[in-house]
Amino acid sequence: MFDKFLEGNQYYDYPSFEVAVFSLLLALVLSTSIAYIYRFTNGDEFYSKSFFQAMVLSALVTSMIMMAVGNNLAVGFGIIGAVAIIRFRTNIQNPRNVIFIFAALSVGIASGVHGYAVGIAGTIIFCITAILLYWSPAGGKMSHKFEVICQSSDHELIQEVKAYLIARSKSFDELELRKRTELNNRYEYLIFLEDESHILEIFEYLQSLEGISDVRIIKKPIPEQL
Incomplete structure (x- = not known):
């Protein structure tokens, strides 16, 4: 049948x-x-x-x-x-x-x-x-979006941080400098990770650097498209 x-x-x-x-x-x-x-x-x-x-x-x-x-x-x-x-x-x-x-x-x-x-x-x-x-290379695998915020007065150290974030993330974007204090500059970056668990390792790395302070990582939602 x-x-x-x-x-x-x-x-x-x-x-x-x-x-x-x-x-x-x-x-x-x-x-x-x-x-x-x-x-x-x-x-x-x-x-x-x-x-x-x-x-x-x-x-x-x-x-x-x-x-x-x-x-x-x-x-x-x-x-x-x-x-x-x-x-x-x-x-x-x-x-x-x-x-x-x-x-x-x-x-x-x-x-x-x-x-x-x-x-x-x-x-x-x-x-x-x-x-x-x-x-395939044309595919779009799931990404996790995070905003990384830190303060530092050491320009060379910030360049090392940027190189580290670029190497560890799928996509990297540097935001404009939004705030200045008397001693430190505040830097903000957007990074995209394929594996969300890697963000803890990134946070611990930034915390361990002398000259980097006020480290914060905020998960950002990815807008839904219909």
């Missing part, structure tokens, strides 16, 4: 209850796989739980719509009219997120029109490609 499903059924208006349940469950499994791949390969520290749920639920809704429409042209125009009155205001800024939501919609369409082999094969290839891109 499962082989018959994979071969694809002839497209008709109203599928049987068993076929409808199988199609919806398949859409659920495939969209959930895509959503978890999105979470795993997400380059930002935070990810949107609502966007994660939207990927899963959108596939179910799309599959139901495709099975409800069938070959009925009148029903298709009715659904288009119903969707047209809904105003979507979510601004998706990251093109990668657009592709993932489109992939979830695609597996819903494939399941709804009983193209099970297409949906399964497409999901497997899409997920493997997303993982390969994540581990």
Whole structure:
């Protein structure tokens, strides 16, 4: 029976209850796989739980719509009219997120029109490609953002501190000098680390340097992009 499903059924208006349940469950499994791949390969520290749920639920809704429409042209125009009155205001800024939501919609369409082999094969290839891109040089692995603050009057020592931070961090940015005291200058840096546990070693190193005072390290949130 499962082989018959994979071969694809002839497209008709109203599928049987068993076929409808199988199609919806398949859409659920495939969209959930895509959503978890999105979470795993997400380059930002935070990810949107609502966007994660939207990927899963959108596939179910799309599959139901495709099975409800069938070959009925009148029903298709009715659904288009119903969707047209809904105003979507979510601004998706990251093109990668657009592709993932489109992939979830695609597996819903494939399941709804009983193209099970297409949906399964497409999901497997899409997920493997997303993982390969994540581990490639073009990928964006999760980073942790920290602000490092210290005071010193020794310019040469500050240069050594900068060289150390550059060597230990994935990305380094020197902020403008914001405050001067009578004896010391205050320096602020932004660093990005792949492993958050390294920040303790950096803090202990700065604390051990003579001539460096008021060492503070503040974890900064990375803005979430939808």
